Amino acid sequence: MSSNESLFTAAQQHIPGGVNSPVRAFRSVGGSPVFVKKAAGAYFWDENDKRYIDYVGSWGPMILGHAHPAVIEAVRAAALNGLSYGAPTVAETHMADKICEIMPSIEMVRLTSSGTEATMSAIRLARGFTGRDRIVKFEGNYHGHSDSLLVKAGSGALTFGVPSSPGVPKALAELTITLEYNNIEQVRETFAEMGDDIAAIIVEPVAGNMNCIPPVPGFLEGLRAVCDEYGTVLIFDEVMTGFRVALGGVQSKYNITPDLTTLGKIIGGGMPVGAFGGKREIMSHISPLGPVYQAGTLSGNPVAMAAGLVTLELLQEAGFHERLTAKTTMLCEGLNKAAAAASVPVITQQAGGMFGLFFTQEKSVTSFAAATRCDTDAFNRFFHGMLDAGVYFAPSAYEAGFVSQAHTEADIEETIHQAERVLRAL
Numbered sequence: 379m380s381s382n383e384s385l386f387t388a389a390q391q392h393i394p395g396g397v398n399s400p401v402r403a404f405r406s407v408g409g410s411p412v413f414v415k416k417a418a419g420a421y422f423w424d425e426n427d428k429r430y431i432d433y434v435g436s437w438g439p440m441i442l443g444h445a446h447p448a449v450i451e452a453v454r455a456a457a458l459n460g461l462s463y464g465a466p467t468v469a470e471t472h473m474a475d476k477i478c479e480i481m482p483s484i485e486m487v488r489l490t491s492s493g494t495e496a497t498m499s500a501i502r503l504a505r506g507f508t509g510r511d512r513i514v515k516f517e518g519n520y521h522g523h524s525d526s527l528l529v530k531a532g533s534g535a536l537t538f539g540v541p542s543s544p545g546v547p548k549a550l551a552e553l554t555i556t557l558e559y560n561n562i563e564q565v566r567e568t569f570a571e572m573g574d575d576i577a578a579i580i581v582e583p584v585a586g587n588m589n590c591i592p593p594v595p596g597f598l599e600g601l602r603a604v605c606d607e608y609g610t611v612l613i614f615d616e617v618m619t620g621f622r623v624a625l626g627g628v629q630s631k632y633n634i635t636p637d638l639t640t641l642g643k644i645i646g647g648g649m650p651v652g653a654f655g656g657k658r659e660i661m662s663h664i665s666p667l668g669p670v671y672q673a674g675t676l677s678g679n680p681v682a683m684a685a686g687l688v689t690l691e692l693l694q695e696a697g698f699h700e701r702l703t704a705k706t707t708m709l710c711e712g713l714n715k716a717a718a719a720a721s722v723p724v725i726t727q728q729a730g731g732m733f734g735l736f737f738t739q740e741k742s743v744t745s746f747a748a749a750t751r752c753d754t755d756a757f758n759r760f761f762h763g764m765l766d767a768g769v770y771f772a773p774s775a776y777e778a779g780f781v782s783q784a785h786t787e788a789d790i791e792e793t794i795h796q797a798e799r800v801l802r803a804l
C-alpha cells in the first residue's frame with residue numbers, strides 16, 4: 379500500500395502539479411491530497427482504506443450520495459448499449475424535457491460536456507443575440523475557465539492568487555467588466571455609463587466559489603430590472619446551485635426569471651455534463667437554427683443522460699429538498715455551537731443543500747472583500763484536523779460545502795463532535 383504522499387509524488391511526474399484540476403492539489407491548505415479509491419453514500423475511502431465523511435461530493439453533483447444504486451444501474455444499462463454515437467438519442471430529448479419542466483424559464487436547452495462549455499457558449503450566444511461585446515461578471519464568482527470569464531474569478535483561480543490568468547488576451551479581458559457581488563448601486567452606475575454596450579450580466583445567484591454567499595435582498599431583483607432597462611441578457615449560472623438550493627434552483631427560490639441559465643454537475647449525476655438554455659427567442663440564434671456556432675463531439679452523451687435523468691427524477695420526490703435543507707441546517711447550527719463552545723469566531727452560511735464556514739468576527743459575509751478578510755490560516759488548521767479525523771471538507775477556504783441525501787444524522791453528529799474537538803485544539 380502506498381501513502382497519499384508517495385502517490386502524489388508519482389502523479390507529479392507526468393501530470394502538472396499531480397492533479398487534473400488545481401483545487402484538488404491542496405496547495406492552499408498544504409500537504410498531500412487524498413487519493414480516492416472508492417465511494418459509497420456519504421463516504422469515500424482513500425487508497426489506504428481510510429474512510430472520510432465527504433462534504434465535497436465531487437463539488438456538488440453527488441446530491442444523492444456516491445454510487446446511488448439507481449444511478450449505477452442506469453449507467454450500467456446505458457453503457458451496455460454503447461458509450462457514444464455522435465447522433466441524436468431519445469435520452470437527450472427526455473433530458474431537455476425534464477430540465478424545461480423543472481425550470482420553466484428554460485424553453486429550449488443545449489447540452490454540453492462541462493459547465494465551462496455551458497457558460498462560454500451562453501456568453502457567445504448573448505453577444506451574438508445582442509450584437510454587443512462587453513459583459514459584466516462579479517468579483518469572486520467563478521464560471522469555469524473560458525477566456526472571457528477567467529477575470530477576477532473565484533474557486534481555484536482565487537485560491538492560487540491568479541484570479542485573472544496569464545494567457546487571456548488583454549483585448550478580450552477588457553471586454554469583461556468585473557463588479558462587486560451584492561452591490562446593485564455599482565451595477566446601476568456602470569450601466570448608466572455604458573449599458574447600451576453590455577451584452578450580458580452573468581452571475582452566480584448564490585455564490586459558491588468564494589465560500590457560500592447568498593444574494594442580499596434586492597440584488598438579483600435589481601439585476602433583472604437593469605437588464606430589462608438596457609436590453610441586456612441576464613444569465614444565471616446555476617451550474618452549482620441548480621437542483622440543489624431548491625429543485626428549481628435559485629431562480630425558483632427568489633422568483634426571478636433569467637433570460638438564460640447555465641447548468642452542469644447534478645444533471646450528469648456524476649458524469650461529465652453541462653447545459654445552457656432559456657428563452658426560445660434567444661436560443662433560436664444557436665446553430666443550426668441560427669448563426670451562433672456551438673458544438674460538441676460528446677455533447678448529450680448517452681451514459682451521462684442516463685445518470686442525470688434518474689438523478690433528476692429522484693430529486694423530484696416529495697420533500698427531497700426540505701429534508702436536504704434541514705440536514706444542512708443541522709450541520710451549520712452544530713458547527714456554530716461547536717465554535718462557540720471552543721470560543722473560536724466562526725460563522726456559517728447556507729443556501730438549501732450548500733453551506734460555507736467562515737473564520738471571521740463578522741456577523742455575515744456578503745462580499746468578496748469580506749470573504750478574503752477571513753482567517754485562512756485558522757481554516758487550514760481546521761481543515762487538516764478534520765481530515766485527520768476522517769471528515770473531508772473542501773481543501774480551500776474559498777469553496778462551498780455540499781450535503782447529500784446520504785448523510786445521516788449520525789454522520790452530521792460525528793462531524794460536529796469532531797469539529798468541536800478540532801476547534802478547541804486550534
Ligand SMILES: Cc1ncc(COP(=O)(O)O)c(C=O)c1O
Nearest residue numbers: 492493494520521522615617618
Ligand atoms: C458556478 C459554476 N459555473 C461553472 C463551473 C464550471 O463547471 P465545470 O468545472 O464543469 O467546467 C463551475 C464549477 O467548476 C461552477 O461552480
Ligand SMILES: N[C@H](C=O)CCC(=O)O
Nearest residue numbers: 399401437533534587777
Ligand atoms: N469550485 C469548483 C467548482 O465548482 C471546483 C471544481 C474544480 O475546479 O475542480
